Amino acid sequence: MALDRDEIVQTVSEIWEELLDVDVDEDDDFFDLGGYSLLIVNVVTEARKRGLELSANDIYTHKTPAGLADALSAQAAPADGPADPDFSTVWESGLSPLGTEPSATLVRLAEGTGTPVFTFHWGTGNVRFMGGLVDSFRGERPVYGLEMVGMWSRERPALSLVEMASRYLREIRTVQPEGPYLFVGPCAGGRIAYEIGRQLEERGEEVAVLAVVNTMPPGTTELDAAWGLRELYEFRLAALRERFGVPDLLTDTERLMRGMAEIAWLDEGVDPADLHWRQAVWAAGIFAQEHYEPRPYGGEVTVFQLAEHADRPEADWGRVAAATETHTYESQGTLPLLRDASFAQDLAKKLAAYAG
Incomplete structure (x- = not known):
């Protein structure tokens, strides 16, 4: 009733x-x-x-x-609401992996010598913004980023983080066929780095550094597990309207995208016509993250965390990893932490300790 x-x-x-x-x-x-x-x-x-x-x-x-x-x-629609395309329409505009050549997810962020550093996309799926940050910690090493499937194509991304990690690992091996590996995962990328590390461990290979940056351990969720892609997509659009003060995403697309680029939620050069597709990709990535069931990892995870999370029991990576090394900072969010000089110095020391 x-x-x-x-x-x-x-x-x-x-x-x-x-x-x-x-x-x-x-x-x-x-x-x-x-x-x-x-x-x-x-x-x-x-x-x-x-x-x-x-x-x-x-x-x-x-x-x-x-x-x-x-x-x-009154069973009314949202007053003066924007006529955004519904999720089904956007998702159906994508291409099945069965009907298209797989798009590359590996991008070179910095030239260098020695064992490369691999960094992974955060929740918005993009990673190219890291190119402006890696010089603060990479030393002389080359750096590669892994961005989410669908960033620059209409290939539909996987809805499984395990499948996603397996694909990224195949691309990593085209640059570095065998370990030890150096991984840096900011925000949602930390869970991807963890799963790749776990898959490598299962195969008897080594990850020398597995660094997670403001990442809650897998198995922790802040969203409703019952939500599907449509609910996540609609939540995302509503959140964008509120955060950027853009009531109509279709009318104010370019202004919105400039605001998103300023906080690295979009890389430069994204076609405004792809705005809604990018949010559908975001929904797919969050769905994969939220439904990821972790398995234990026998190696060490280096945790770079915000002070506001330090005392939260669910933030303890010791629940899933055999060993942890934790560093805590007063930064306000992932991007400020990535720009924090103390963080960069600590990560640089961790990477430099591996002589390869």
Whole structure:
């Protein structure tokens, strides 16, 4: 049975009060109360448990219990909402791996001598921005990046992190056929580096350095495991509108993409017509990350973490790795950490300790 307006107001208010630990009036703005993007996942999950079909975009668009109730009780679409292509349309525009030549994922980021360093894309799938950062820690070594399938083609990416890692490893071997290997994984790329390291260990090969940068261990999730690609895609579009103040992604695409490039969520040169495809690729990558079931790794993981995560039990890489070496910094996010001089110095020492 559908909830009426007053019941929706009450339900939404109760959920916000529980999650934010504040009193909520029907005209209170979710974000003014202290709400943030990832917490919306919890709001949507709790609402659906109570019989209220709510989406992330509803919260971004209406923001208050009263606004949500007015929209939902009238079965209204988000007011003046942009007509973004739905996920199915975008995904179907992609190419099956069966019907296209595999696109390259390996890109050279820096020339050099000695054993190369391999770094991996973060959640947005891009890695070329790392080219402007690697000189701070690579020494004289060459550096290669692995970017997600679909970044510059319409090939559909894998929905399995294990499959994704296997493909990247095949490309890594075209440059370095055998180990020991040097891996640096920022953010979501840390889990990819971990899985590749685990696959190499199974084959009796060595990873000399497996460094993860602001990466939560595999098996940790902050999203709803029940969400599929469509929910993740719609969540992403709504989050972009809110973060960059762009109500209509189709009208303001170029402004949005400039903002994304400034924080390295996009590399330079992306066609504005590919904006929605890139968000579908993001959804595929997050889906793979969220459904990755880790296996133990017998080697060492070098953890470069933010101070805000230091005391979180779920941030302990010792749960999945035989040994850890942990460094902690006061940076505010992955990109600031990658730019942190202390981090760069510590990573450079770790890489330099391997003489190959």
